[in-house]
Amino acid sequence: MAAAFWFAVLLNFKHIFLYIAPAYFIYLLRCYVFTSNEDGSLRWRSFSPLRLIGLGIIVVGVFTLSFGPFIILGQVPQVLSRLFPFKRGLCHAYWAPNFWAIYNIADKTLAVAGTRLRLIEAGNQSASMTGGLVQEFEHIVLPSIPPLVTFILSAVSMLPALYTLWSRPRGGQTFLRALTLCAFGSFMFGWHVHEKAVLMIIIPLSLLAIDKKKDAQIYLIMSTIGHYSLFPLLFTQFETPIKICLLAFTSLYAFTGIANIFRLPWSYTSLPLLSTLESLYIVGIVPLELYNSVIHHCLGLTYKLSFLPLLLTSIYCAIGITYCWLKFYWITLHDKSKQKQS
Structure with missing residues (x-):
C-alpha cells in the first residue's frame, strides 16, 4: 500500500516514471492482490477484491489531488499535450x-x-x-516511424520481463529485474526519449550489481557508457574538465568497488569482469572524447559539421547500451529457464 502511494506521488512529480509503471502494477497485483502456492506458482483463488480496491483508491486519490485543479479549470487536454509531446x-x-x-x-x-x-x-x-532542431522529420529510405509503432515496440520489449515477474516472483530481485528491463525497453524504443532516462536503468541495475557477477559486468558497462552519453548535455568548454573528471572518478570507483566485492585481480589486458573486447569498447570513449572536445574544433568543422560529435557519441553509446540490454535480458530469461529445469 505504501509502495502504491509513493510511486503514484513520484509519477505525478515526473511522468518519465511511467516507463517503469508496468513493473509496479504487475508486482503489486501479483504479490499483494494474489498470493502464491508453496512452489511459487499463482494461487488464483487467493484473489482479494478488497486489496485491489484499496490499491485503486490510493492511486486514484493521488491522481485526483494532482489533476483536480486542472480538471476544474478544464486544462487537462493542455496538460496531456505537454506531458506527451508527439509533435x-x-x-x-x-x-x-x-x-x-x-x-x-x-x-x-x-x-x-x-x-x-x-x-x-x-x-x-x-x-x-x-540539424540540431526538435521537430518532426521524415526518413528518406527507411519507413518513417509514428508514435504508435514506438508504443507497440516498447510494450512488446517489456512483455517477457513482465511475464517472468508474474509467473514466479522471487521477491525484490525479480521486481528489480523487471523494473530495469521496463526502463530498458522504454529507453530503447520510446518516442522522443530523454537522454537522462538512461539513469533509470543504471540506478536499479546498481542494486543488482553487488549480488551477481554477470549483473555487475553489465552495470560496469552501462554505468560508464550511460554517464558518458550525457556529456553533450554539458556542452560548454568550461564544463569539459568537470564532466571528464567526474566520469573518470566514478568509473574508477565502480570498477575498484566491484573488483573488491568479488575479490577479482586487475589485469593488464582487460578491466575487472569485462572481456578484452568489452574493455576495448570502454577505453574507446577516450579517443572519441578527444575528437569531440579537441580535434573537431582544430579541424575547423565546428560550423560545417556541427552535429558530427553528437552523432558519434549517440551511435557509439547506442551500440553499448543495446549490447547491455540484450545481454541482461538473456541472463534474466536464462536464469528463469534454469529454475524451471530444477
Missing part, C-alpha cells in the same frame, strides 16, 4: 543512444549511398534530423 518528433536534437539513433544513421547512410549510386535524387535528401 516534437521521434528524437531529441541530440539523439538518445537507443535503437532509433541506429535507425536514423542507417537511414542517413542508405540515403547517401543511394544518392551516389543515383538511385535517389539529391534534392530528396533532408538534413533536418541532423
Whole structure:
C-alpha cells in the first residue's frame, strides 16, 4: 500500500516514471492482490477484491489531488499535450543512444549511398534530423516511424520481463529485474526519449550489481557508457574538465568497488569482469572524447559539421547500451529457464 502511494506521488512529480509503471502494477497485483502456492506458482483463488480496491483508491486519490485543479479549470487536454509531446518528433536534437539513433544513421547512410549510386535524387535528401532542431522529420529510405509503432515496440520489449515477474516472483530481485528491463525497453524504443532516462536503468541495475557477477559486468558497462552519453548535455568548454573528471572518478570507483566485492585481480589486458573486447569498447570513449572536445574544433568543422560529435557519441553509446540490454535480458530469461529445469 505504501509502495502504491509513493510511486503514484513520484509519477505525478515526473511522468518519465511511467516507463517503469508496468513493473509496479504487475508486482503489486501479483504479490499483494494474489498470493502464491508453496512452489511459487499463482494461487488464483487467493484473489482479494478488497486489496485491489484499496490499491485503486490510493492511486486514484493521488491522481485526483494532482489533476483536480486542472480538471476544474478544464486544462487537462493542455496538460496531456505537454506531458506527451508527439509533435516534437521521434528524437531529441541530440539523439538518445537507443535503437532509433541506429535507425536514423542507417537511414542517413542508405540515403547517401543511394544518392551516389543515383538511385535517389539529391534534392530528396533532408538534413533536418541532423540539424540540431526538435521537430518532426521524415526518413528518406527507411519507413518513417509514428508514435504508435514506438508504443507497440516498447510494450512488446517489456512483455517477457513482465511475464517472468508474474509467473514466479522471487521477491525484490525479480521486481528489480523487471523494473530495469521496463526502463530498458522504454529507453530503447520510446518516442522522443530523454537522454537522462538512461539513469533509470543504471540506478536499479546498481542494486543488482553487488549480488551477481554477470549483473555487475553489465552495470560496469552501462554505468560508464550511460554517464558518458550525457556529456553533450554539458556542452560548454568550461564544463569539459568537470564532466571528464567526474566520469573518470566514478568509473574508477565502480570498477575498484566491484573488483573488491568479488575479490577479482586487475589485469593488464582487460578491466575487472569485462572481456578484452568489452574493455576495448570502454577505453574507446577516450579517443572519441578527444575528437569531440579537441580535434573537431582544430579541424575547423565546428560550423560545417556541427552535429558530427553528437552523432558519434549517440551511435557509439547506442551500440553499448543495446549490447547491455540484450545481454541482461538473456541472463534474466536464462536464469528463469534454469529454475524451471530444477
